[in-house]
Amino acid sequence: xxxxxxxxxxxxxxxxxxxxxxxxxxxxxxxxxxxxxxxxxxxxxxxxxxxxxxxxxxxxxxxxxxxxxxxxxxxxxxxxxxxxxxxxxxxxxxxxxxxxxxxxxxxxxxxxxxxxxxxxxxxxxxxxxxxxxxxxxxxxxxxxxxxxxxxxxxxxxxxxxxxxxxxxxxxxxxxxxxxxxxxxxxxxxxxxxxxxxxxxxxxxxxxxxxxxxxxxxxxxxxxxxxxxxxxxxxxxxxxxxxxxxxxxxxxxxxxxxxxxxxxxxxxxxxxxxxxxxxxxxxxxxxxxxxxxxxxxxxxxxxxxxxxxxxxxxxxxxxxxxxxxxxxxxxxxxxxxxxxxxxxxxxxxxxxxxxxxxxxxxxxxxxxxxxxxxxxxxxxxxxxxxxxxxxxxxxxxxxxxxxxxxxxxxxxxxxxxxxxxxxxxxxxxx
Amino acid sequence: xxxxxxxxxxxxxxxxxxxxxxxxxxxxxxxxxxxxxxxxxxxxxxxxxxxxxxxxxxxxxxxxxxxxxxxxxxxxxxxxxxxxxxxxxxxxxxxxxxxxxxxxxxxxxxx
Numbered sequence: 001x002x003x004x005x006x007x008x009x010x011x012x013x014x015x016x017x018x019x020x021x022x023x024x025x026x027x028x029x030x031x032x033x034x035x036x037x038x039x040x041x042x043x044x045x046x047x048x049x050x051x052x053x054x055x056x057x058x059x060x061x062x063x064x065x066x067x068x069x070x071x072x073x074x075x076x077x078x079x080x081x082x083x084x085x086x087x088x089x090x091x092x093x094x095x096x097x098x099x100x101x102x103x104x105x106x107x108x109x110x111x112x113x114x115x116x117x118x119x120x121x122x123x124x125x126x127x128x129x130x131x132x133x134x135x136x137x138x139x140x141x142x143x144x145x146x147x148x149x150x151x152x153x154x155x156x157x158x159x160x161x162x163x164x165x166x167x168x169x170x171x172x173x174x175x176x177x178x179x180x181x182x183x184x185x186x187x188x189x190x191x192x193x194x195x196x197x198x199x200x201x202x203x204x205x206x207x208x209x210x211x212x213x214x215x216x217x218x219x220x221x222x223x224x225x226x227x228x229x230x231x232x233x234x235x236x237x238x239x240x241x242x243x244x245x246x247x248x249x250x251x252x253x254x255x256x257x258x259x260x261x262x263x264x265x266x267x268x269x270x271x272x273x274x275x276x277x278x279x280x281x282x283x284x285x286x287x288x289x290x291x292x293x294x295x296x297x298x299x300x301x302x303x304x305x306x307x308x309x310x311x312x313x314x315x316x317x318x319x320x321x322x323x324x325x326x327x328x329x330x331x332x333x334x335x336x337x338x339x340x341x342x343x344x345x346x347x348x349x350x351x352x353x354x355x356x357x358x359x360x361x362x363x364x365x366x367x368x369x370x371x372x373x374x375x376x377x378x379x380x381x382x383x384x385x386x387x388x389x390x391x392x393x394x395x396x397x398x399x400x401x402x403x404x405x406x407x408x409x410x411x412x413x414x415x416x417x418x419x420x421x422x423x424x425x426x427x428x429x
Numbered sequence: 430x431x432x433x434x435x436x437x438x439x440x441x442x443x444x445x446x447x448x449x450x451x452x453x454x455x456x457x458x459x460x461x462x463x464x465x466x467x468x469x470x471x472x473x474x475x476x477x478x479x480x481x482x483x484x485x486x487x488x489x490x491x492x493x494x495x496x497x498x499x500x501x502x503x504x505x506x507x508x509x510x511x512x513x514x515x516x517x518x519x520x521x522x523x524x525x526x527x528x529x530x531x532x533x534x535x536x537x538x539x540x
Contacts, residue, residue: 134512180534184510184511192513
């Protein structure tokens with residue numbers, strides 16, 4: 001064996017690890033900047049994505065062979081820009097020539113280190129355009145993942161359990177609609193901003209909960225979705241530091257995501273807060289979430305995400321489940337249910353009341369929700385009735401409710417939790 | 430960019446109240462802004478005529494009469510900077526409340 005034969009592969013591995021880290025960083029910091037600027041200059045979404053993707057793919061090979069350039073962002077920008085120039089040169093025809101000259105000129109003068117303000121404007125434009133209300137919710141989510149977060153069409157298709165071809169068509173249709181319907185590529189003017197920001201936050205939260213609830217699909221892929229949602233929310237907070245609800249949403253996501261490793265038991269079953277091993281909670285995510293929430297309050301209190309984040313903070317900072325301040329949680333849910341009427345908030349208020357004032361009170365409150373029929377078909381309502389009945393020792397009625405909940409739930413972990421409880425109360429009675 | 434506004438009735442909208450119909454104000458406003466190309470009410474379905482050419486033969490019929498409670502009651506062509514402006518213009522039309530507006534971007538035939 002030649003000397004060095006043992007060390008060379010290791011060096012290659014180290015190099016490969018460095019390159020993957022650099023590529024991951026490129027996605028984090030450069031993808032959105034490159035795509036959003038190319039869209040602003042050319043108005044061509046597909047070209048922007050293709051050129052950014054080409055640049056990343058070229059980088060993987062080149063950086064592994066020749067080492068990582070000193071300024072990876074500038075390297076990627078140059079490659080993407082040259083690709084875009086090539087593509088436009090080939091596509092140009094006489095009729096479009098004048099417009100093309102303007103685009104080519106702007107592409108050529110696109111520096112590798114543009115002023116910070118330009119980048120920020122472009123990234124915000126991209127986020128707001130992807131979340132335009134004239135697009136379907138599905139389209140908004142898919143576009144945000146593709147163009148803002150830089151996921152591939154295949155990855156997005158896997159996360160939403162649709163064939164890649166279906167997802168590709170959905171993305172194509174959305175981009176076509178943006179162009180044909182004249183959806184502007186911009187941050188909305190002041191009079192529309194509050195409304196549109198709400199829309200953006202809703203898309204990001206939907207993206208996050210898709211990942212968090214794991215109601216279907218591969219868990220790993222879906223954890224990735226939640227992380228992507230956090231990444232985009234972080235960028236949004238950086239871009240709009242004066243918007244308390246953007247911070248509120250980021251705090252909410254960080255706090256919920258801090259429990260990701262503790263939520264599922266060894267058998268894949270969903271664990272309730274009281275059953276989770278709190279040592280598995282991500283302390284740094286909790287600390288960051290609490291800090292972000294405090295900063296959010298500086299800009300104004302009482303927003304729907306801030307209130308939910310405050311509730312999540314109550315859970316996350318309690319040393320044990322029985323040390324949780326359920327009185328405060330109940331009052332926060334009460335504020336939520338009053339300012340943003342929703343049967344889910346009322347239901348959660350009922351649960352928190354039960355936790356702070358006892359199972360009898362909780363059962364009474366949950367029964368009111370069940371009687372209102374507002375959440376008919378939602379398995380957690382009979383499941384909550386069952387849990388309170390079990391705590392009150394009314395095991396036969398509890399078993400009946402667990403069975404009702406089981407008949408409503410489709411997917412794995414929730415079903416396994418209910419079956420386990422049903423076995424417990426059946427053994428007791 | 431040109432958009433066709435189809436002004437349509439909608440059984441789910443609030444009932445029409447002539448007191449609150451501010452269509453004159455809307456027309457004055459869009460004309461003052463310079464976004465209005467043209468527009469009008471349309472006569473009801475009873476006055477419509479359908480024209481078809483089938484196998485070289487001209488078929489002219491009264492109607493169409495449908496069971497639908499939704500029909501196009503008027504149209505406006507507006508010239509706006511982008512969809513956001515078109516949405517804003519459409520949202521102020523009284524029929525956005527009493528019916529609904531469908532915005533369709535013009536698709537210029539490049540001849």
